[in-house]
Amino acid sequence: MREIIIRARRIVLGTGAKIENGYIAIFGSRIKEVGTWRRNVPTSRRKTFDVGHSILLPGLINAHSHLCFTGMVGMFDPSKGFHSWVKTITCEKNKWTPDKFLRSWVTGCQMLLESGVTTTLDVVSVPELFPDIIEVTPLRVIPFLEVTGIKSRIDPDQTATQVRQTILKWQSEGKLVGVSPHSPYATTPRLLRSLANAIADLEVPAMIHVAESQAEFEMFLHADGPMYQWLARNERDMSDCGGVTPVQHLTKHWTKLQHTILIHANYVTDSDIQTLAANYVPVVHCPRSHKYFNHRPFQWHKFTKAGIPVCLGTDSLASVTPKTGGATPKLDMFEEMRTFADAHPEVPPKQIVTMATGTLCKVFKWAKRLGTITQGAIADLVVVPDHVPTADPHESLLYHTGRVTAVMINGQWVFHPNEPI
Ligand SMILES: [Zn+2]
Incomplete structure (x- = not known):
């Protein structure tokens, strides 16, 4: 050679x-x-x-993507609130065919490659597309199998067993695969515990959206707000809400915290930050998605001071605002770095670039030769x-x-x- x-x-x-x-x-x-x-x-x-x-x-390492939603660019309106956006995207997903998801996924891979991404940690909502299509792109896609479930008539143990079987199958084919219980609000404590038990003996990285919105924070802390009302109407057992922050909820019910990547963490308390630091849980910040929803300022300084690794991700194009009069946005980590730099001009560029390259390799054994x-x-x-x-x-x-x-x-x-x- x-x-x-x-x-x-x-x-x-x-x-x-x-x-x-x-x-x-x-x-x-x-x-x-x-x-x-x-x-x-x-x-x-x-x-x-x-x-x-x-x-x-x-x-570049994109620490959080949803490639199969690439085609949903510009389809939604964030002005009605985060819970309304979740509702709309859920409806849209139900209308999409596997072929549409596949085309969207392939387009997303190409956008990432052209903008210098070589590894992406991708949430897989359509598992039947995998693992074969992973072979169609040279991009290193690390799939995180998405798990949701809020309705009590679906047995969490059964869901967890199915996820375990899928993971074992992919692992037997030599693939690095992760799991993504979507979020505390889109799961239940029973489902989180069943899933963590089902994969307790496996080396599986996990990725979970936590404390993304004010509505989620209110739902768990005050058992109130638009997300609480909406999910209560949709048969979610809301008895886990009230008196806990989303991060506290997670630490209580998800025992795989030390293998987990936390996505967003926009609404956290100082005590939450201490908990994450004690468990050395990395946080993924998605600057353009953060801007799209107009969330409160990201707590970069507090995370960094506490020793929490912060990485950058694109999230999906379903939460990126098209520029007025500009071209349709693309998945692009340079755009994410630039958006972060605009919001945090005091952060040195070398730290911003490191969040998109070498940060993850310091945290996880499976990532140690990347970035x-x-x-x-x-x-x-x-x-x-x-x-x-x-x-x-x-x-x-x-x-x-x-x-x-x-x-x-x-x-x-x-x-x-x-x-x-
Ligand atoms: Zn996401």
């Missing part, structure tokens, strides 16, 4: 560190060497790509033109718009640096 060398004027390592005039040597699917370019770097018998005035960085450029890491790489060459390449990355120049996944070019994407 021939080695590959990529030389670039600037390399961002995904940890906040950078190299000027550097190179990476790749053997097979792994990074073999990283360093500053020097005359005696051996290049014979190695295929060398010089990407010139570009920034080379680890492939950074280091010896032994998986060779997932992206080349971005250095059009705004500020002193810090992390800052330059925040100005990047549109397609990236090249993408490599697992040591294989998906978009070659010498060919237009």
Whole structure:
């Protein structure tokens, strides 16, 4: 197998560190060497790509997506409140055919690849589409099987057993798979406990939407508000509501907390933050979705000060506002980073880029070779033109718009640096 060398004027390592005039040597699917370019770097018998005035960085990690909702861009109106949005998207989902979900999913994968994402943690609402279609994209899709269920006539143990069987099947095919009980409000304590019991002996990462909206916070803390009323009308047993925050509810009923990624966490108390920090639970922030719903400011400083890892995700295009007079939005982690930077101008660019690259690998064993450029890491790489060459390449990355120049996944070019994407 021939080695590959990529030389670039600037390399961002995904940890906040950078190299000027550097190179990476790749053997097979792994990074073999990283360093500053020097005359005696051996290049014979190695295929060398010089990407010139570009920034080379680890492939971006999208820590939360719903690829099968990509086609729902611009369909909903957030002004009537979060619970109303959930109601509308649930109705729309029921009208969609498997084929429509599939096309939406494939379009989403392509958008992510073109914008430099090499790994996405995707919530799978239509499990029958998997695992075969995962083979149709070079994107590393880590599927998280969605679980919902609020009506008491469906036995939670039966649901949990089915989920376990699906996970075991996927694992037997060598796939990394996770589970996503949707949220405390779209499940019940019994379902959360049954599910956690059913997968207690399995190494399964989990992802759950928690404390996304004010309505959810009110539902659990005060047993009141529009979400409480709506779910009560829909046969959910509301006896778990009143006197607890959504995070407290989760810690009480979900015993897999230490394997869990918390999505959103927009409405949390200081005590909730301490609980999450004690369990080293990472939080995924989705800046454009956050802006779409006009949530209260995201508590980045408090999370970071408490030692909670914060990652970035796109969520789905069903919660991204199309720009007035602009093109239809696409899934794009550069847009997410830029939206975060606009809302938090005091956060250094290198920390913003790290949230989209190397943060997750510090938390989970299954992610430890992803998101950074280091010896032994998986060779997932992206080349971005250095059009705004500020002193810090992390800052330059925040100005990047549109397609990236090249993408490599697992040591294989998906978009070659010498060919237009
Ligand atoms: Zn989501």
